[in-house]
Amino acid sequence: MKLKISALATAVAVTISGMAYAQDLRIATEAAYPPFNEKNAAGEIVGFDVDIANALCAEMKRTCVIVAQDWDGIIPALVNNKYDAIVASMSITEERQKSIDFTSPYYSNYIALVAKNDSGFTMDDVTSKSIGAQRSTVASEWAEENAGSRGDVKLYDTQSAAYSDLESGRIDALVSDYLPAVDWLKANQGFGIVGDKIDINDKIGIGLRKGEDDLKAAFDKALAAIRENGTYLAISEKYFGVDIF
Amino acid sequence: MSVYQDAKYAVSDAACAALTPVTPDSFGQFCPRFIDGFFVTVELLVLSCALGLVIAISVAFARLSSNMFLNKAAFVYSYVFRGTPLLVQLWIMYFGLGSLGAENLGFLWPLFKEGWTIGLIVLTLNTGAYVSEILRGGLVNIPKGQMEAAVATGMSWFQSMFHIMLPQAFKIAWPAYGNEVVLLMKGSALVSTITVLDLMGQTRTVFSRSYNLEVYAYSAVLYLILAGMITLLFKFGENRMKTG
Known part of the structure; x- marks a missing residue:
């Protein structure tokens, strides 16, 4: 039994x-x-x-x-x-x-700064100009760390909202993951990557x-x-x- | 603006220096963010209440006016803003109209560029619509004879409105108005979706850095404190009206 x-x-x-x-x-x-x-x-x-x-x-x-x-x-x-x-x-x-x-x-993954080609945006501008990123991403962490405390970092719920604000000129640059940025740049003339892609391990x-x-x-x-x-x-x-x- | 900004940050840092020893670590670590956000929420609330009140009084007058055009325009405004979600209003202005960009919006662009200004405009228009309705309710509840008597003593229409009718309308509408301000405070959290770092925006950012759900409790406590302050302010006003 x-x-x-x-x-x-x-x-x-x-x-x-x-x-x-x-x-x-x-x-x-x-x-x-x-x-x-x-x-x-x-x-x-x-x-x-x-x-x-x-x-x-x-x-x-x-x-x-x-x-x-x-x-x-x-x-x-x-x-x-x-x-x-x-x-x-x-x-x-x-x-x-x-x-x-x-x-x-x-x-x-690598990240990259994207800005208008004719904006003359350089890495040094990160502390003084407005940059966007998607909230809760490694890109947003990089942005907040590099813009200094209380720097002008705009955080978005989606990556596409950040891109649309870059296009309309609300932000001077955005930080995004590298490969999606390359993908976006294919369809959007007039924008480019500032400097080189950034390795954040x-x-x-x-x-x-x-x-x-x-x-x-x-x-x-x-x-x-x-x-x-x-x-x-x-x-x-x-x-x-x-x-x- | 920057002097004001610096002062705000200084106050926030000082408050946090005092708070950090007596609050949990998960709050203290991000304390300046919470307090900065708290100030932005208070700013938006105070400004939109003040500007909204001006709109509300004008619209309430328009709703009572015998001029058909004014009357209908005021009705459509208050109907549209009371009949659609605040979130929809914010997104239409920020993502919709705002996406037209600097070239198409021209001189309006500075208003549309920042989430903060759009937040202020939408909150103002929204509360203006609600308060106009609250005031209209107060005004129509005052016996008609009072207005007639005021005009008969030689007061102009505006004088009668401001000296006789509005003070009474406010007395009737006061509790409802206090409620509306608290509702507006809670609604203001939605501006966090259009990049504004108000209390909710800062809280979400802190959450994304720590994945600690406690941060929402801290923000709830701060909102409760603000709601308590508003309620006290209205209670104080109510007592003043009783004695005055």
């Missing part, structure tokens, strides 16, 4: 864990950060992050559901179990690591709830696999023409 019960318990446990395993993996992205994640005309979420997420899910043999979530609330909603992972070009920072875990990095990882060590190991293993088999390179070249790992 005892044996039966424990066998039953094992069977139940196996079924439950099997169910949990078969359950869809919910992945959040911002869907407002082209070309990494954005909504296309049809309303589908697409981009580098989405392709990477799908490649990782295929590698892990799990079904994934990609959901869109505003940047400001993307960490709290992960912690509250609204989804299981964030694949949204999120920088691995100490502050974030206090609330969530990260997988190994899946690419490296910024690594991008997948955000997970603390303590989800199995999921973290699975992601890391899948990431190593797609690096190995060329899937990653194909996606990176599709968007940027180079390997951005």
